Amino acid sequence: METGTTGGTSGPEWVGLPGGLLTLRRLLLVFWTGLFALVTALVLGLAAGPAWAALAGVWLPVLAWGWWLLGRNWLSWRYAERADDLLISRGVMWRQETVVPYGRMQLVEVASGPLERRLRLASLQLHTAAAATDAKIPGLAPAEAERLRDRLTELGEARSAGL
Known part of the structure; x- marks a missing residue:
């Protein structure tokens, strides 16, 4: 996995996808x-x-x-955990950056199809109240996907408790 910051020291810490x-x-x-x-x-x-x-x-x-x-497409996928939201960035020609606030998450699930399981991969799917803001991070190591799921669920519950 690649980890690094972009644009100075105050930017988010981006994490790239593993090669699987x-x-x-x-x-x-x-x-x-x-x-x-x-x-x-x-x-x-x-x-x-x-x-x-x-x-x-x-x-x-x-x-x-x-x-x-x-x-090129694989290199464009990355995500960053911030204090209040999760950033997902992807795309080469048409760059998309999705911001998912922790308090808006309704469901976080880990999925793995037969080929993904064979290569030890999993996808993290985030569901929010608005279907247009659902987000997915494909190709994670299963342990990382589960860690993210647990962390995002915990942060989501903490943020939504204050509503």
Whole structure:
């Protein structure tokens, strides 16, 4: 995990995502582009002849471009815990920064699908009263996701008790 501050000493302490999420997304990219290349080669090979099957190579630049984009996207994900809220920042071209006040959180859950469990990953999902402000942090280590869940739940209960 990367940790660091941005823009001076008074800024939030940002935490990057571990590399497991990047591995998962790149594995899925290789699987799907490989499958599309195989189907393309089979269809063109059977319909137009073996020479046309070589056009399945068009998926190689798609794979390379997707590989690079996934790396850039993964680097853009980060989060920071502040005194009154949680910041989640993501995006390369269209940067999004979500601020979730602890007192507005209604539910904090940790989820992990079959592929995520295989790679020891978990996602943290934050639910608030307004559906538009729900936030998610994917690709965390399960222990970190559980730590965050417990901490955010505790802070949320403390902040909402004063309302």
